[in-house]
Amino acid sequence: MTGRSTSPGQGHKARGKALRLHGTIARKLGILIVSGKYQPGDLLGGEISSAEQLAVSRTAYREAVRILAAKGLVDARPKVGTRVNPQTSWHLLDPDVLDWTFESEPDLVLLDSLFELRNVVESAAAGFAAQRRSSVHLQGMRTALEGMATHTLATELGRQADLDFHTTLLVATGNPFIISLANGVRAAVRTTTIYKQRKQPLRRDPLPDHLRVFEAIAAKEPVKAQEAMSALIQLARIDTPTSKPAAAKKGR
Amino acid sequence: MTGRSTSPGQGHKARGKALRLHGTIARKLGILIVSGKYQPGDLLGGEISSAEQLAVSRTAYREAVRILAAKGLVDARPKVGTRVNPQTSWHLLDPDVLDWTFESEPDLVLLDSLFELRNVVESAAAGFAAQRRSSVHLQGMRTALEGMATHTLATELGRQADLDFHTTLLVATGNPFIISLANGVRAAVRTTTIYKQRKQPLRRDPLPDHLRVFEAIAAKEPVKAQEAMSALIQLARIDTPTSKPAAAKKGR
DNA sequence: AGCTGACATTTTGTCTGAGTTAATTTAGGA
DNA sequence: TCCTAAATTAACTCAGACAAAATGTCAGCT
Numbered sequence: 001m002t003g004r005s006t007s008p009g010q011g012h013k014a015r016g017k018a019l020r021l022h023g024t025i026a027r028k029l030g031i032l033i034v035s036g037k038y039q040p041g042d043l044l045g046g047e048i049s050s051a052e053q054l055a056v057s058r059t060a061y062r063e064a065v066r067i068l069a070a071k072g073l074v075d076a077r078p079k080v081g082t083r084v085n086p087q088t089s090w091h092l093l094d095p096d097v098l099d100w101t102f103e104s105e106p107d108l109v110l111l112d113s114l115f116e117l118r119n120v121v122e123s124a125a126a127g128f129a130a131q132r133r134s135s136v137h138l139q140g141m142r143t144a145l146e147g148m149a150t151h152t153l154a155t156e157l158g159r160q161a162d163l164d165f166h167t168t169l170l171v172a173t174g175n176p177f178i179i180s181l182a183n184g185v186r187a188a189v190r191t192t193t194i195y196k197q198r199k200q201p202l203r204r205d206p207l208p209d210h211l212r213v214f215e216a217i218a219a220k221e222p223v224k225a226q227e228a229m230s231a232l233i234q235l236a237r238i239d240t241p242t243s244k245p246a247a248a249k250k251g252r
Numbered sequence: 253m254t255g256r257s258t259s260p261g262q263g264h265k266a267r268g269k270a271l272r273l274h275g276t277i278a279r280k281l282g283i284l285i286v287s288g289k290y291q292p293g294d295l296l297g298g299e300i301s302s303a304e305q306l307a308v309s310r311t312a313y314r315e316a317v318r319i320l321a322a323k324g325l326v327d328a329r330p331k332v333g334t335r336v337n338p339q340t341s342w343h344l345l346d347p348d349v350l351d352w353t354f355e356s357e358p359d360l361v362l363l364d365s366l367f368e369l370r371n372v373v374e375s376a377a378a379g380f381a382a383q384r385r386s387s388v389h390l391q392g393m394r395t396a397l398e399g400m401a402t403h404t405l406a407t408e409l410g411r412q413a414d415l416d417f418h419t420t421l422l423v424a425t426g427n428p429f430i431i432s433l434a435n436g437v438r439a440a441v442r443t444t445t446i447y448k449q450r451k452q453p454l455r456r457d458p459l460p461d462h463l464r465v466f467e468a469i470a471a472k473e474p475v476k477a478q479e480a481m482s483a484l485i486q487l488a489r490i491d492t493p494t495s496k497p498a499a500a501k502k503g504r
Numbered sequence: 505a506g507c508t509g510a511c512a513t514t515t516t517g518t519c520t521g522a523g524t525t526a527a528t529t530t531a532g533g534a
Numbered sequence: 535t536c537c538t539a540a541a542t543t544a545a546c547t548c549a550g551a552c553a554a555a556a557t558g559t560c561a562g563c564t
Contacts, residue, residue: 017329018526020546022318046515057548059311062516063318066274070322070348078516079556091346092432095324113427116380117373120430124372175365178372180344181433270555272517299545309519314545330545331527 021056025064027100028054033073033084034097035104044074044082071097093181098188106192115237118185119230122166125182126213126229127222129172137172141165141214148207165210169217192240209235273308277316279352280306285325285336286349287356296326296334323349345433350440358444367489370437371482374418377434378465378481379474381424389424393417393466400459417462421469444492461487 019027032038044050044065051061065082068074072091076082091097101110129137147161166186170179209232216225271279284290296302296317303313317334320326324343328334343349353362381389399413418438422431461484468477 020526022546026322047517048515059547059549063315063546065516066315066318067322070278070319072347076516077556078554079514079558081515087428088431088435090432091343091436092429093345094343096322110428113429116427117429117433120373120376121369128368175368176339176362177344177365177369177437179340180342181369183340184343185429272554274517298543311518311520315517317545328545329527330525331529331543333544 021060022063022067025054025056025060026067027096029064030068030071030073030096030100031104033068034090034101038084040084040086042084044084046081073097093184095184095187098184099191102188102192111189111192111240112237114185114189115233115240118182118189119233121178121185122170122182122233123226123230125170125173125175125178126217127226128175128178129169130217130220130222130225132174133172133217133220137168138218140168141172141217144168145207145210145214148210153206162206162210165214169213172217189236204235204239206232206236273312274315274319277306277308277312278319279348281316282320282323282325282348282352283356285320286342286353290336292336292338294336296336298333325349345436347436347439350436351443354440354444363441363444363492364489366437366441367485367492370434370441371485371489373430373437374422374434374485375478375482377422377425377427377430378469379478380427380430381421382469382472382474382477384426385424385469385472389420390470392420393424393469396420397459397462397466400462405458414458414462417466421465424469441488456487456491458484458488 029038029044038044045053047058047061047065051058054061065074065076069076071094072085072089074082075085075089092101098114101107133141144161144165148158148165151158151161153159153162167183170182173179209228212228213225213232216222216228281290281296290296297305299310299313299317303310306313317326317328321328323346324337324341326334327337327341344353350366353359396413396417400410400417403410403413405411405414419435422434425431461480464480465477465484468474468480
């Protein structure tokens with residue numbers, strides 16, 4: 001393991017403040033785990049040796065392990081060591097784990113699985129929103145749609161409006177778990193599909209799809225809203241390039 | 253708060269090994285947060301004062317905070333302090349957060365929200381399983397159902413068989429995210445509704461409901477499977493007492 | 505021979521105290 | 535008035551020692 005390859009610039013992490021040392025170590029180890037470099041059942045090596053191998057203090061290393069353990073990736077026990085858990089124990093929907101998963105290698109099968117879950121959850125969310133939305137929610141969604149129309153998804157403002165639309169819709173469900181879940185999933189999908197924005201400007205105009213969802217919710221028609229949202233998400237998946245940009249070297 | 257009180261008996265935590273000190277602190281603080289004792293925006297007080305107030309070293313306290321931060325509950329930054337995040341940042345579906353949430357106060361509205369999500373996800377899962385299950389999956393579910401029939405949900409073996417059924421069904425979906433999510437949610441619901449097993453022996457025999465799900469999956473009929481699972485879950489919700497058992501004090 | 509209990513060992517866990525770094529506040533200057 | 539630099543304060547990082555826990559080992563007993 002000579003290469004400390006990763007240039008220190010972890011600058012691409014939009015949502016958090018700059019990572020501290022323990023966060024950096026946790027991220028590094030987390031990626032090694034979710035990418036399979038460390039297999040479930042493997043030991044991570046003693047604290048002392050691991051810490052000095054990473055050129056950090058035992059404190060920083062331990063706090064990193066604590067983070068990984070909090071996300072279900074590892075389990076640390078005296079005399080045994082720190083062991084990588086089976087994948088069934090991982091908190092796959094944790095935002096960081098999701099991030100690490102799609103950072104390391106944008107596995108297309110996994111991406112499909114994520115879209116599948118998003119479809120299930122957000123479609124249902126649209127249905128609930130159609131039943132429970134208040135006029136305030138409706139107004140918020142309308143404003144967001146107008147924002148999407150004037151700016152477009154090509155601008156940051158437009159993307160923010162898109163985000164606002166979906167967020168407001170989720171809030172309208174009144175279900176905090178659905179909000180938490182869908183927000184995280186969508187963020188991960190967004191991160192992954194950010195490449196597409198770069199390749200082709202945009203294959204389709206997403207506004208009509210959003211409008212259909214909005215109108216169904218405004219009319220309080222859950223089934224229609226559900227179907228419209230499902231269509232929207234499936235079209236988004238189609239717009240996602242299913243060919244991995246060949247540059248994806250998995251073998252290090 | 254003098255004592256180092258905690259008699260070791262945190263025994264109700266079935267899934268983990270005994271908590272260490274940092275885990276205990278994280279749990280304690282986590283419960284304070286999700287229960288609203290600490291409000292979003294509040295500061296947790298300096299490391300030194302907080303640590304000595306809890307009668308632990310700064311190391312243990314810091315590792316506890318690291319755990320909470322990993323679950324999105326707090327955010328620690330130099331000069332600012334450790335601040336409780338807004339609820340939208342919490343990883344509500346994290347198993348520990350879920351545990352803490354329903355440990356502190358079994359909020360009925362929240363419980364309904366959780367059941368709602370479970371209904372959405374697990375019903376969809378049944379549908380996917382009906383499309384994708386292999387004969388091995390089918391055999392596993394059959395065995396589990398037989399186990400439920402011979403033992404009953406009154407015995408530990410029977411409950412294990414019930415768990416096996418649902419787990420195998422989830423595995424049959426082939427979607428790791430759905431597996432991760434549904435497993436966690438069901439565990440939380442199970443923990444919460446464990447009281448019901450005690451109050452009345454069982455209001456209904458859940459076996460027929462499970463059989464309907466099984467048969468739909470065996471017949472590869474997604475819609476039927478989905479409906480059957482939805483019915484099963486809604487009936488489970490009905491069986492859940494909507495009055496909180498005031499005796500819910502466990503130790504302490 | 506096989507089992508039971510004490511002990512020895514290894515690894516994480518916890519503690520202490522010092523020094524460092526980052527973000528905010530304040531003061532200074534253009 | 536606005537921008538820049540120092541002071542402040544909190545978390546962050548480090549180092550090294552000791553404690554506790556889980557495992558493995560071996561003597562002693564049945």
